Amino acid sequence: MPKINVYLPDDLAASVRAADVPVSAVCQRALADAVQTVQKVRKSVAALRNPQFDPDAHPQFATRLVSRMTPRLRQALALARDASGTTHLVTTRHLLLGIVDQHDNLAVRLLQSLGQDVDMIRDTAQQLDAGEPLPAAVPAATEETTPSGDASLPAEASLWTGLTLPSRIAIGAALEASIDLGHNYLGCEHLLLGLLDDPGSGAGQVLHSAGIDKAGIRRAITSAAAGFAQARQDTTGADTAKLDGLIQRLEAIEHRLTAAHL
Numbered sequence: 117m118p119k120i121n122v123y124l125p126d127d128l129a130a131s132v133r134a135a136d137v138p139v140s141a142v143c144q145r146a147l148a149d150a151v152q153t154v155q156k157v158r159k160s161v162a163a164l165r166n167p168q169f170d171p172d173a174h175p176q177f178a179t180r181l182v183s184r185m186t187p188r189l190r191q192a193l194a195l196a197r198d199a200s201g202t203t204h205l206v207t208t209r210h211l212l213l214g215i216v217d218q219h220d221n222l223a224v225r226l227l228q229s230l231g232q233d234v235d236m237i238r239d240t241a242q243q244l245d246a247g248e249p250l251p252a253a254v255p256a257a258t259e260e261t262t263p264s265g266d267a268s269l270p271a272e273a274s275l276w277t278g279l280t281l282p283s284r285i286a287i288g289a290a291l292e293a294s295i296d297l298g299h300n301y302l303g304c305e306h307l308l309l310g311l312l313d314d315p316g317s318g319a320g321q322v323l324h325s326a327g328i329d330k331a332g333i334r335r336a337i338t339s340a341a342a343g344f345a346q347a348r349q350d351t352t353g354a355d356t357a358k359l360d361g362l363i364q365r366l367e368a369i370e371h372r373l374t375a376a377h378l
Contacts (some may be wrong), residue, residue, distance in 0.1 A: 120147075134154045156180075157295045164288030167252045171284075178275045179310070181291070184302040192218040192304050197278070199242075204278045206288050207248045208311055209241045209318035216241070227337045237326055246318040248280035258376035282317040286310040297337065305337050 124132065131141060161178065163169045171177050182190075196214030200206045215223050216238045227234055276284065290310030294302050311319040312330040312374055 124373060146180075146206065153340060154295055157291055161288040161292045164284050164291075166283055167249075169251070181302070182275065184291070184294070184300070186221075186301055186303045187216055189302060189304050189307060191306070192221065193275075200278065205248075205250070206278050206283050207246070207280050207318050208282050208314070208320065209244050209246065209256060209322060211283055211286060211307060212241045212311055212319040212322060215304050218304065222337070222340065223304040223308040226308070226333060226340065227328070230332065230336060232326060232328065237322060240325070241319065241322045244318050244322060246321065248282045248318060251279075251281045251284060271307060282314055285314065286319070289313040293334075297334070297341075305333070309333055309337075367375040 120143075160181070163177070164171070186191075190213035193211075194214070195217045196206055196210040197204075199210045199213040199217070215221065216234055218224070224234055227237070240337075272348070279287075286307065287310060290306040291302060293309040293313075294300075294306040297306075299306070308323075309330055311317070312323055312328065312333060314320045315324045
């Protein structure tokens with residue numbers, strides 16, 4: 117049977133040994149689940165890139181996708197739909213406007229940390245007049261079918277309504293990026309990567325003209341995740357140190373009381 121090396125942090129390795137976890141069986145099960153998940157995601161991405169695929173004919177498709185989305189991404193999508201105005205055509209530049217207008221998300225913070233002027237990006241995206249094709253199998257939105265945005269996610273059945281093909285492909289690329297990064301959620305930072313995936317789309321033109329590249333955003337996401345993990349570990353370590361100190365003081369008090377026959 118082939119062997120795969122799995123590397124663990126020292127503290128986790130010690131805990132695994134102490135708990136006598138059946139590592140081989142656990143890893144086999146986890147990897148089997150991961151393979152199944154990745155295969156489903158790859159199929160979903162391929163479907164979204166197919167102009168003939170109609171997501172509305174597969175309601176469970178939207179349900180699975182929405183279940184991975186963060187609340188901030190759901191708000192960004194609703195704001196993107198609002199930004200489309202009377203045309204009801206949600207292009208990639210509207211998706212970019214949705215991310216920026218949501219404000220409180222990792223994508224915006226990453227852009228700012230890279231020295232980007234988010235307001236200027238928004239102005240450029242708003243002024244851009246670039247048409248994008250619709251998927252062949254999905255009708256354009258109308259007044260009756262398009263829900264009014266209220267910073268909440270549109271109904272799942274209307275998730276794809278009015279999305280241009282590049283917009284739909286960007287969402288697929290975002291899903292692919294989240295899996296490649298090892299994330300089990302879909303956030304605004306992944307959508308930003310998805311928009312960068314196509315330099316010829318409206319959002320792609322805006323982002324690339326600002327000097328933003330996909331590799332740089334990926335590195336920033338990885339660094340942010342590492343920083344979060346380190347901060348969480350530091351917090352846990354500080355809490356442990358406080359607890360150890362408290363235990364030592366209690367033991368000292370108990371020792372004195374015992375010595376005094378109390």
